[in-house]
Amino acid sequence: MAAISVIPGDGIGPEVVESALGLVDAFGLGLDVDVLDHVGADRYRREGVALGEADLARVAASGAVLLGAIGRPDLEHTGYVRDVLLELRYAFDLYANYRPVRLWHDRLSPLRDPARRALDCVIVRENTEGLYSGIGGNLRASSDHEVAVDADVNTRHGVSRILDFAFATARREVCLVDKANAVRAGGRLWQECWRRAAERHPGAATRHLYVDAAAMKLVTEPERFDVIVASNSHGDILSDLAAALAGGIGLAPSASLNPESGFGMFEPVHGSAPDIAGRGVANPFACLLTAALLLRHLGHDTEAAATEAAVAGSIAAGRTTPDLGGTLSTREATRAVLAAL
Amino acid sequence: MAAISVIPGDGIGPEVVESALGLVDAFGLGLDVDVLDHVGADRYRREGVALGEADLARVAASGAVLLGAIGRPDLEHTGYVRDVLLELRYAFDLYANYRPVRLWHDRLSPLRDPARRALDCVIVRENTEGLYSGIGGNLRASSDHEVAVDADVNTRHGVSRILDFAFATARREVCLVDKANAVRAGGRLWQECWRRAAERHPGAATRHLYVDAAAMKLVTEPERFDVIVASNSHGDILSDLAAALAGGIGLAPSASLNPESGFGMFEPVHGSAPDIAGRGVANPFACLLTAALLLRHLGHDTEAAATEAAVAGSIAAGRTTPDLGGTLSTREATRAVLAAL
Ligand SMILES: CC(C)[C@H](C(=O)O)[C@@H](O)C(=O)O
Ligand SMILES: CC(C)[C@H](C(=O)O)[C@@H](O)C(=O)O
Numbered sequence: 001m002a003a004i005s006v007i008p009g010d011g012i013g014p015e016v017v018e019s020a021l022g023l024v025d026a027f028g029l030g031l032d033v034d035v036l037d038h039v040g041a042d043r044y045r046r047e048g049v050a051l052g053e054a055d056l057a058r059v060a061a062s063g064a065v066l067l068g069a070i071g072r073p074d075l076e077h078t079g080y081v082r083d084v085l086l087e088l089r090y091a092f093d094l095y096a097n098y099r100p101v102r103l104w105h106d107r108l109s110p111l112r113d114p115a116r117r118a119l120d121c122v123i124v125r126e127n128t129e130g131l132y133s134g135i136g137g138n139l140r141a142s143s144d145h146e147v148a149v150d151a152d153v154n155t156r157h158g159v160s161r162i163l164d165f166a167f168a169t170a171r172r173e174v175c176l177v178d179k180a181n182a183v184r185a186g187g188r189l190w191q192e193c194w195r196r197a198a199e200r201h202p203g204a205a206t207r208h209l210y211v212d213a214a215a216m217k218l219v220t221e222p223e224r225f226d227v228i229v230a231s232n233s234h235g236d237i238l239s240d241l242a243a244a245l246a247g248g249i250g251l252a253p254s255a256s257l258n259p260e261s262g263f264g265m266f267e268p269v270h271g272s273a274p275d276i277a278g279r280g281v282a283n284p285f286a287c288l289l290t291a292a293l294l295l296r297h298l299g300h301d302t303e304a305a306a307t308e309a310a311v312a313g314s315i316a317a318g319r320t321t322p323d324l325g326g327t328l329s330t331r332e333a334t335r336a337v338l339a340a341l
Numbered sequence: 342m343a344a345i346s347v348i349p350g351d352g353i354g355p356e357v358v359e360s361a362l363g364l365v366d367a368f369g370l371g372l373d374v375d376v377l378d379h380v381g382a383d384r385y386r387r388e389g390v391a392l393g394e395a396d397l398a399r400v401a402a403s404g405a406v407l408l409g410a411i412g413r414p415d416l417e418h419t420g421y422v423r424d425v426l427l428e429l430r431y432a433f434d435l436y437a438n439y440r441p442v443r444l445w446h447d448r449l450s451p452l453r454d455p456a457r458r459a460l461d462c463v464i465v466r467e468n469t470e471g472l473y474s475g476i477g478g479n480l481r482a483s484s485d486h487e488v489a490v491d492a493d494v495n496t497r498h499g500v501s502r503i504l505d506f507a508f509a510t511a512r513r514e515v516c517l518v519d520k521a522n523a524v525r526a527g528g529r530l531w532q533e534c535w536r537r538a539a540e541r542h543p544g545a546a547t548r549h550l551y552v553d554a555a556a557m558k559l560v561t562e563p564e565r566f567d568v569i570v571a572s573n574s575h576g577d578i579l580s581d582l583a584a585a586l587a588g589g590i591g592l593a594p595s596a597s598l599n600p601e602s603g604f605g606m607f608e609p610v611h612g613s614a615p616d617i618a619g620r621g622v623a624n625p626f627a628c629l630l631t632a633a634l635l636l637r638h639l640g641h642d643t644e645a646a647a648t649e650a651a652v653a654g655s656i657a658a659g660r661t662t663p664d665l666g667g668t669l670s671t672r673e674a675t676r677a678v679l680a681a682l
Contacts, residue, residue: 136526148526185477185489212581219585240553244560
């Protein structure tokens with residue numbers, strides 16, 4: 001059994017995955033790696049399927065999967081992204097999307113007030129239900145009377161477990177984000193599960209914000225947040241917003257976990273960035289920080305912490321790709337991190 | 342027939358509405374005003390209904406309705422907000438939520454880079470469908486097997502008309518925001534309506550962003566946006582985020598319009614702010630800017646522009662309530678604007 005399966009995917013995916021594998025290699029941990037480099041857009045174009053049963057079996061036979069990026073402009077209006085990315089989340093019931101957001105260097109903050117810059121929070125995003133249920137359809141498609149319905153499905157099972165995960169993750173506070181004042185059925189369920197979860201975890205401070213207010217407060221009082229727990233779609237939006245406030249998605253790692261089975265998928269938050277793919281300029285740091293989450297998940301805490309410190313050091317020294325103000329290529333920025341280990 | 346009906350509502354609603362009515366009065370336009378000050382939380386508590394048929398008839402008999410704020414903590418988990426605010430949107434089919442966001446003074450921007458501060462955009466939010474349909478319910482409520490479903494309903498009728506409104510509003514570009522890569526039925530409908538709307542309006546530049554990327558780009562490239570068109574829930578989130586980037590919801594006006602009937606509801610984006618209600622410190626500027634939208638809607642363009650200039654002047658002179666850095670009370674800040682007219 002391979003310790004790690006790897007899906008480099010599309011666009012800059014293979015470039016940043018190369019960096020991450022170089023990092024893992026540098027630690028000499030002897031981790032077996034199984035690379036599935038045929039899973040991607042070309043195969044979807046050709047066969048209508050990018051991730052087959054055999055691929056899922058290989059991924060299942062590993063301890064965790066590292067994914068680069070999935071997506072290509074010509075497949076934008078197909079089910080491609082759903083069929084790979086969401087399929088992996090669903091196949092392994094990876095309900096806990098863990099997205100830590102930290103300002104690695106003051107220089108990277110887009111905020112004016114120094115007192116507001118120190119963002120250090122975790123977005124805990126429910127990853128298997130809500131609007132991502134895939135349930136819905138189009139009545140009278142393409143007619144003037146077309147009606148499209150997508151079901152926002154939330155279950156007590158799903159909501160309770162993600163809230164428990166959020167409380168387990170919290171250092172000081174859990175902030176529930178929802179839209180219970182307008183979206184009633186799910187709102188009622190989240191609110192009730194929230195009250196019960198808070199009773200189960202009497203230690204943590206709690207806070208509740210409607211999603212519109214949460215988006216605002218991420219800008220006006222980002223330093224106040226610790227753990228934010230939200231539905232699939234709210235978590236999607238808030239995690240990109242939080243990443244923007246900490247220097248951009250070039251630095252945002254992500255893990256999709258099933259705490260019960262122990263399986264996890266690790267992917268940078270950024271996409272395949274087709275505009276810069278193949279030019280060797282993609283920022284590898286998000287994928288290196290993702291590798292750090294993966295290493296920690298596999299029990300290699302020292303290596304994970306060393307990676308984070310090395311990335312922080314490279315940023316502080318200005319040894320970065322152009323998106324963070326430096327002049328290095330993907331490989332040079334990776335070497336800078338490896339040298340700083 | 343009254344020119345304007347007014348629902349002051351709860352919390353700071355009556356305080357900021359007083360400012361707005363003072364402004365309207367100062368112009369001496371002889372507008373009849375019908376104030377429904379019994380519509381609010383007390384009545385909902387007492388009667389279970391805050392906005393009755395007779396109230397709706399009075400509102401319908403006016404040319405437009407000005408609303409202060411609706412909401413009180415003790416009614417947070419009831420249908421109160423839906424029953425007033427959303428009821429008004431639905432009763433008059435006010436499908437076009439128009440939320441202009443402008444940085445009125447450089448000092449108010451939370452952004453570090455001066456080149457990024459000049460936000461001047463309009464969020465055009467679909468206001469009558471999507472996740473706000475109110476369709477849904479809870480199966481096996483309060484049991485371990487509870488399932489909550491809320492329907493995200495989008496119709497070709499609803500999507501086409503809001504897109505047309507967005508194109509009619511645009512000065513240079515319309516940016517569609519959706520989540521078509523994950524939420525398929527509605528995504529497909531919006532995308533198809535979008536292509537057709539763009540054909541109907543060949544003059545405007547177009548752009549498309551997924552909602553997570555849009556939240557990010559509002560932080561990293563806010564100055565690029567002109568008109569953003571989005572679903573009800575995405576528009577809700579993005580308009581608060583944009584407001585935060587332009588100095589906060591203390592400055593954010595909003596109009597909910599039915600372009601065909603000509604009827605409109607005008608309300609500041611902020612809520613009832615129970616924490617500061619009754620203390621005379623609420624920022625009246627959002628409601629004054631809302632009154633400006635209302636005056637423009639009634640054909641009083643000169644007065645609308647004068648109001649906006651006077652608010653901008655008061656901000657520039659530091660004559661504001663404490664939330665914007667000043668020391669004035671609600672009434673003093675209002676007088677400052679009236680004096681600057
Ligand atoms: C109070 C709430 C239901 C409302 C909404 O989400 O529409 C408010 O946030 C707004 O934006 O007007
Ligand atoms: C590509 C897309 C479907 C995906 C999501 O919305 O989950 C991405 O934005 C993410 O956040 O991982």
